[in-house]
């Protein structure tokens with residue numbers, strides 16, 4: 001498993017396309033927003049303190065960039081078969097489960113490196129320009145509690161999905177899924193958006209990191225005593241998947257992300273066992 | 278390491294019976310497996326490598342039952358396998374690729390792993406190219422990476438599936454010599470449809486046809502199957518109609534034919550020394 005982790009990490013991080021695609025994405029967002037997108041100020045008070053500033057960056061980081069991350073991962077598991085590597089790998093005494101786990105963690109880690117670098121870069125820039133070294137500490141905490149669980153889930157999905165369809169088709173469906181299940185407002189149509197099953201960082205942001213205290217009030221919301229809450233959307237379907245954010249719900253979201261990732265990987269493992277005749 | 282195969286049958290999904298009640302004992306040393314396309318060679322080798330489950334029958338390798346999980350693991354620890362179509366990771370160098378496979382094979386100590394890889398690169402004459410990426414390698418070089426990969430864990434059993442296909446004559450000869458040198462005290466099972474590969478490397482062989490064993494024994498025995506049945510005949514007239522023509526060489530105004538048939542194919546026909554190929558063809562002759 002460690003060997004597979006090392007080599008899969010190495011092969012993925014050395015792919016020129018990884019750096020090109022992320023580079024282009026950042027270039028386009030800078031061109032579109034006029035700055036690096038992660039330091040976008042949402043117009044509230046968030047920018048004034050390191051914690052909410054880093055939370056905003058994390059929310060932005062996990063809004064659209066997981067699309068790039070997922071698409072870059074999509075060929076990694078099926079590639080072994082395409083390259084004709086499975087026979088050699090399967091005749092080694094290293095078990096398939098360990099190799100799958102090593103590959104998963106290795107390629108996910110490698111593909112996340114540019115995201116993590118961008119995020120920590122943003123934190124470092126904030127720490128320097130605002131004279132707030134605490135931003136780095138918060139960035140680390142937020143990274144681990146929001147970005148990592150989301151990427152673990154997305155990574156499992158992106159590795160396993162192409163077992164069932166060509167990677168190109170998977171990428172198209174993945175983009176559609178991403179907008180439907182993570183971006184669109186919950187009131188638009190029945191969706192997993194903003195629910196505990198969506199790979200967004202907001203449950204932790206509001207439930208665990210106290211982000212609600214910093215948000216500016218939308219005009220039609222009355223501020224509850226604990227600050228703005230994240231939870232059910234008035235008038236949306238599937239609201240039972242949108243409990244009110246609390247520390248417990250935030251931890252539940254982390255658990256759900258990891259459990260979903262494990263379930264998807266388990267299915268992938270069973271799939272490879274089934275296709276061996 | 279001895280391979281004992283008994284009543285082995287493999288039926289693929291969809292009903293193709295690739296192996297049909299095979300009984301075979303493979304002793305230590307170099308052993309050839311001949312058969313035409315679709316004879317079942319790859320199927321047999323993938324079963325030995327633990328990649329395919331037999332439909333029925335038993336396979337024991339060095340006493341381990343290959344159909345049981347622990348037996349398979351025990352065999353895989355001492356197995357080197359070169360698949361018919363070997364894949365590699367094109368973005369790794371030869372050395373990195375071997376290092377990765379070595380780690381998967383459980384060569385955990387870094388110094389001894391490095392030493393082993395260095396030796397093997399030397400054995401397969403790839404030392405000068407060791408740090409080049411595999412995507413730039415020729416077919417012959419990739420085959421040599423493949424054999425190096427198979428040898429990493431110093432296997433007692435080496436299973437190589439048509440390793441010489443696509444190699445130029447020099448590469449092929451080098452490869453044969455390498456395989457024979459390796460045989461020594463291990464079992465090397467070499468499958469091929471190129472008779473010459475077996476003739477030059479193996480003492481014993483088996484011949485598969487449509488999933489059944491049609492011959493097993495010494496190379497000389499198979500050659501003798503063609504004894505007194507190989508003829509040469511030079512004629513400027515029509516080709517001999519009797520028997521199976523295995524060669525035709527223009528000679529002067531006529532053509533010199535090599536024919537396998539029990540009786541002389543013409544008054545001027547001369548008996549010829551049979552080769553292993555003649556023996557193989559005589560064996561495969563319909564209605565022999």
Ligand SMILES: Nc1ncnc2c1ncn2[C@@H]1O[C@H](COP(=O)(O)OP(=O)(O)OP(=O)(O)O)[C@@H](O)[C@H]1O
Pocket residue numbers: 289290291293294295312313314315316317318319320321361470
């Ligand atoms: N995965 C598979 N599914 C179904 N049938 C298969 C499969 N693999 C092989 N076969 C069939 O099994 C038979 C034996 O195939 P096998 O690959 O073992 O032959 P072979 O002797 O290795 O041939 P070649 O010299 O062409 O490599 C063939 O009829 C082939 O079509």
Ligand SMILES: [Mg+2]
Pocket residue numbers: 318319320361438439
């Ligand atoms: Mg074959």
